[in-house]
Amino acid sequence: MQIQGATALVTGANRGLGQMMARLLLQRGAHRVYGGARDPRSVREPGVIPVRLDITDPAQVAAAAETCSDATLLVNNAGVLTDSPLLAAPDLDAARADPPPLCRWSPDDRGAETAERHARHPGMRRC
Numbered sequence: 001m002q003i004q005g006a007t008a009l010v011t012g013a014n015r016g017l018g019q020m021m022a023r024l025l026l027q028r029g030a031h032r033v034y035g036g037a038r039d040p041r042s043v044r045e046p047g048v049i050p051v052r053l054d055i056t057d058p059a060q061v062a063a064a065a066e067t068c069s070d071a072t073l074l075v076n077n078a079g080v081l082t083d084s085p086l087l088a089a090p091d092l093d094a095a096r097a098d099p100p101p102l103c104r105w106s107p108d109d110r111g112a113e114t115a116e117r118h119a120r121h122p123g124m125r126r127c
């Protein structure tokens, strides 16, 4: 993955793993890091550019894709862990037999749409 000089969009960058990944991207030489968040005022990581982005809102996804059209790297982090068969199953085999993925995501999983919009951008490469 090319971080040095990259322009990245991290969804859910206001807290948790997303905030940490945004910070690390800057520390590792990313040129620019956009931090997507439902409330852009909550993106407080120094150097991260706040972008309003609720990944379940198609209009906001489209607007963010436009705002961050120079992004070469997408960290599709935003999400809610609603259930984990890994924890609920009696053993690991039972967890693996449960429909994948092991972690279930928010019901309509608009993160996939965010990823797809950005993946179509010519500057974006699969890593």
Ligand SMILES: NC(=O)c1ccc[n+]([C@@H]2O[C@H](COP(=O)([O-])OP(=O)(O)OC[C@H]3O[C@@H](n4cnc5c(N)ncnc54)[C@H](OP(=O)(O)O)[C@@H]3O)[C@@H](O)[C@H]2O)c1
Residues within 6 Å of the ligand: 011, 012, 013, 014, 015, 016, 017, 018, 037, 038, 039, 053, 054, 055, 056, 077, 078, 079, 080, 081, 103
């Ligand atoms: N931590 C783990 O052990 C673990 C394990 C497996 C998977 N994950 C996944 O990794 C990601 C980050 O985990 P985390 O522990 O940092 O979670 P977290 O602390 O709960 O943070 C979730 C982030 O996602 C954002 N978010 C939720 N729904 C959103 C939406 N509709 N639009 C935009 N942003 C939204 C939240 O924003 P708000 O502040 O607005 O709520 C927050 O920034 C999540 O997708 C989580 O499901 C985490």
